[in-house]
Amino acid sequence: MGDAISIATRPEGSGRGLRSRLRVAFLRSEALRGYTLLSPTLIVMAFAMCAPFAILVVMSFWTQHAFEFDTTLTLNNYREVIEAPFFRALMIRSLWISGTCAAVTVLVSYPMAYYVAFHVHRHKLIWIILMTLPFWTSYLLRVFSWKVILGYNGAINSGLKSLGLIEQSLEFLLYSPTAVVITLAHAWAAFAILPIYVSLEKIDRSLLEAAADLGDGPVARFLRVTLPLSLPGVLAASLLIFIPTVGDYITPTLVGGPDGIMIANIIQAHFGKVNDWPMGAAIAICMMISVALISVVYIWVTRKLTERIA
Amino acid sequence: MNDAPYIERLNRPLRSYAILFLAFLYIPVLFLPLFSFNDSIYIAFPFKEFTTKWYAQMLALEPMHAALMNSIQVGAATAVFSTILGVFGAKAVTRYRIPGRTPVVFTIMLPLVIPGIIMGVALLILISRLGIPLSLYTVTLGHVLICVPFSMATLMARFEGFDRSMEEAAADLGDNAFWTFWRVTFPIVFPGIFASLLLTFTVSFDEFIMAFFLSGTDPTLPIYIWSQLRFPQKLPSVLALSSVVLVVSFVVVFLSQWLRVRGVAQIPGEGR
Numbered sequence: 001m002g003d004a005i006s007i008a009t010r011p012e013g014s015g016r017g018l019r020s021r022l023r024v025a026f027l028r029s030e031a032l033r034g035y036t037l038l039s040p041t042l043i044v045m046a047f048a049m050c051a052p053f054a055i056l057v058v059m060s061f062w063t064q065h066a067f068e069f070d071t072t073l074t075l076n077n078y079r080e081v082i083e084a085p086f087f088r089a090l091m092i093r094s095l096w097i098s099g100t101c102a103a104v105t106v107l108v109s110y111p112m113a114y115y116v117a118f119h120v121h122r123h124k125l126i127w128i129i130l131m132t133l134p135f136w137t138s139y140l141l142r143v144f145s146w147k148v149i150l151g152y153n154g155a156i157n158s159g160l161k162s163l164g165l166i167e168q169s170l171e172f173l174l175y176s177p178t179a180v181v182i183t184l185a186h187a188w189a190a191f192a193i194l195p196i197y198v199s200l201e202k203i204d205r206s207l208l209e210a211a212a213d214l215g216d217g218p219v220a221r222f223l224r225v226t227l228p229l230s231l232p233g234v235l236a237a238s239l240l241i242f243i244p245t246v247g248d249y250i251t252p253t254l255v256g257g258p259d260g261i262m263i264a265n266i267i268q269a270h271f272g273k274v275n276d277w278p279m280g281a282a283i284a285i286c287m288m289i290s291v292a293l294i295s296v297v298y299i300w301v302t303r304k305l306t307e308r309i310a
Numbered sequence: 311m312n313d314a315p316y317i318e319r320l321n322r323p324l325r326s327y328a329i330l331f332l333a334f335l336y337i338p339v340l341f342l343p344l345f346s347f348n349d350s351i352y353i354a355f356p357f358k359e360f361t362t363k364w365y366a367q368m369l370a371l372e373p374m375h376a377a378l379m380n381s382i383q384v385g386a387a388t389a390v391f392s393t394i395l396g397v398f399g400a401k402a403v404t405r406y407r408i409p410g411r412t413p414v415v416f417t418i419m420l421p422l423v424i425p426g427i428i429m430g431v432a433l434l435i436l437i438s439r440l441g442i443p444l445s446l447y448t449v450t451l452g453h454v455l456i457c458v459p460f461s462m463a464t465l466m467a468r469f470e471g472f473d474r475s476m477e478e479a480a481a482d483l484g485d486n487a488f489w490t491f492w493r494v495t496f497p498i499v500f501p502g503i504f505a506s507l508l509l510t511f512t513v514s515f516d517e518f519i520m521a522f523f524l525s526g527t528d529p530t531l532p533i534y535i536w537s538q539l540r541f542p543q544k545l546p547s548v549l550a551l552s553s554v555v556l557v558v559s560f561v562v563v564f565l566s567q568w569l570r571v572r573g574v575a576q577i578p579g580e581g582r
Contacts (some may be wrong), residue, residue, distance in 0.1 A: 034406030041399035045418050048455045052432030059435055115328040119321050129567045134335050136563040138516035140532050141552045145338045148353050158354035247425020264427045271431050284428055
């Protein structure tokens with residue numbers, strides 16, 4: 001509050017009336033000054049998110065006529081999205097792929113985060129940087145590298161063939177939902193490791209000692225102390241992967257094949273080749289609503305479960 | 311340090327797992343540079359001769375140069391704008407006790423979790439309804455939106471370990487808000503700002519989805535790479551280009567993280 005105090009205690013320059021009193025009030029109110037400083041960022045971000053979303057919602061009630069929009073509001077797009085089995089199947093598959101991906105990523109990342117939180121004592125920062133570094137490099141190229149590896153004639157298939165282990169290429173590797181899950185898990189691992197690591201690092205080590213003193217073995221200690229206390233991190237990690245991956249279309253395009261197509265591919269097509277923006281907007285909103293609903297239910301169930309354990 | 315001995319004990323299986331995990335993180339990416347030196351149009355084992363001709367071919371591509379310049383321009387503009395916004399935001403939430411801090415920070419961090427395609431199409435609709443032609447400016451706008459959270463997060467960590475009495479001293483000695491910032495705050499947080507600039511530049515440089523929806527006729531580098539993936543005969547030179555992009559990203563990000571960490575360690579009393 002440095003400058004507030006120093007200015008406020010200055011002689012009030014022959015009382016310049018309301019303006020100076022307002023100025024003093026402004027300088028004394030921490031909240032007001034905080035928000036003034038915050039305003040450029042907050043306004044830009046709020047506007048840059050609210051305005052596009054508002055118009056996305058509005059457009060989803062319109063209809064496309066060739067290159068014109070019919071701006072009469074109608075629910076037809078939504079009716080089509082909800083009624084067409086094609087969209088429903090695709091939506092369920094996308095949610096399923098992303099859910100699997102989130103579960104797999106959290107499962108494989110947990111031991112890693114656990115190791116760095118509890119067993120690394122020197123050069124911890126190097127480990128953290130090493131774990132998160134690939135995340136900052138091009139998403140497109142990381143996905144592309146999996147196409148190179150899993151491809152019909154890619155690294156695995158051609159490698160196994162030149163070693164004489166297989167005759168035919170293993171076709172299940174590329175262009176399948178499995179390929180999408182592997183690629184996504186690899187691409188989003190950093191999003192899982194960091195929240196889990198933070199929640200593990202925060203655990204008071206004396207609780208573990210207490211559990212040990214009271215006779216818990218390593219397994220019981222982990223199940224009764226470490227795991228419950230790290231659940232918030234697990235929860236955050238799974239949502240941080242589930243939510244964005246539902247909207248991914250690069251991975252399905254590059255490694256998914258016809259069986260690995262996801263809902264975002266269809267959204268992208270509606271803004272491209274199909275050229276039906278209102279329909280694309282409606283699909284996008286349905287996707288958001290499904291994701292939000294599942295996330296809320298998931299959070300609620302996890303809360304209830306942890307309450308019961310505790 | 312009140313770690314019990316059983317925690318300090320080396321856990322070999324867990325350590326092997328950790329090393330395997332790191333291998334899983336890094337090895338797939340290494341295939342791109344590996345095959346970029348292979349003298350074959352097909353990306354497949356066994357290796358043919360070692361060659362650097364794909365790099366020469368890549369360097370000779372005119373559209374690649376244009377795309378690279380576009381990406382650098384967009385990245386630089388994005389880095390500057392998002393870091394400025396990040397400085398305001400991070401300073402405000404760490405310096406002042408403001409009511410509603412959590413929802414405010416949540417709002418600003420929101421682009422991190424919104425699927426990229428949603429933000430992309432929503433901005434595309436808004437921009438086209440406003441009648442603004444798609445260009446590198448619109449790409450920059452989209453990139454600033456997704457880079458501000460990264461900048462905020464980087465800078466908040468930096469501002470939190472900040473000794474407020476230094477600013478108070480400057481204010482007491484008669485500096486106004488601007489001079490206090492310029493002469494006291496800025497030099498202390500400079501490593502954080504530099505880290506934020508590097509990080510946001512990389513994010514923008516590598517970003518694909520927003521650029522896909524918001525770029526006009528001038529492609530950024532990832533868009534250019536995407537468009538080349540369709541042509542099998544161009545794949546080797548794309549591999550060469552990708553390898554260069556990857557190496558540059560790794561170096562820049564490593565530098566920014568190292569700077570951030572080193573900077574924090576230098577603030578007295580903030581021994582991390």
